[in-house]
Amino acid sequence: MAQCLRGKSAAAAGEAALRAAAPWQRTASASYHHTIQAVPRETAGPRAAARERRHGRIPAVLLSLAGTGPGDGVAHRKLLTADRKQLAEMLKQSPYFLSTPVRLQVRAGERSTAVVHSGTVLPIKVHRDETTGNILNLVMVQADEGTMLKVNLPIEFKGEDACSGLKKGGFLQKIRTSLVYLCPAEHIPPKIVVDLTNLDVGDRVLMHDIPVHPSLKLLSKNETMPVCKILVSKPVE
Structure with a gap:
């Protein structure tokens, strides 16, 4: 009986930990490699970016074009934060990461399940540290249907x-x-x-x-x- 109780207790603890995990840490593996999970980022600059990296996150920017053509300029820049482990795994799984449109889900906060933005994006630039190869930041562009x-x-x-x-x-x-x-x-x-x-x-x-x-x-x-x-x-x- 004691062993049974301990087993139930461990299972309950595991479920609680799973619920407490960030959304990208509990996403199904199928979508894990095809959907970038991100949260809004309020501050920019080197210090803010370094702080994000220290916490296992990667500063990201989502660009939206003013029109449907590449010469229409950038209408809006959205500051985001992506999970470093997930992004590294996506880069490992996809040798054509910078030429493959993927889904983006932006949640209200790191522990939140509320989606505040979703759509298709094209990763266009990944900055890495020249010495360590670590990912420093990510730039994406909104890739809605019809956009050139x-x-x-x-x-x-x-x-x-x-x-x-x-x-x-x-x-x-x-x-x-x-x-x-x-x-x-x-x-x-x-x-x-x-x-x-x-x-x-x-x-x-x-x-x-x-x-x-x-x-x-x-x-x-x-x-x-x-x-x-x-x-x-x-x-x-």
Whole structure:
């Protein structure tokens, strides 16, 4: 009987601790990696930011555009605080964090369950400490449907194992690692894929050769610039 009571007591204590935990610490794992949990932040500046970091939180800023286009300027800046552990886990799980729209939930306070703001955002900048690599702050932009955003999309090269030019001993020269597109928020791809399968020695892939959603507009002064080439051999350094 004593063991049973102790077991019930421990379970009750565990449930109480779970209820007392911050919302991001009790969120289901499925949404944990797809929804940034944040709370409002009233003060800005280096001292306030350092205080947030000491308590395991990351200062964040949410930008809202004045219109639907990237040239419309910023209409509003909302100061927020995100949980450091959750943000670090999201960065670990998503190699394309800065090109993937995610959900944002802003609660009234750290222990509150009341949601004061929610929507889709695009993380556009993560500042890290150059020495330790620790996350210092996060910048996001509101990514409502229909909003046009300028996004730096990383390039992923695939098909190297099947590339005929590389099988002949050629060398893949990667000239660009990313391209900038103007994208509707609802059609932002996490990456741009370049297929090397059918390339032979001497072939190249130009910027405008890469297939993307028709709503995306490549932002480049010269769309005929190559993103990669198959050279006869590796260039001499």
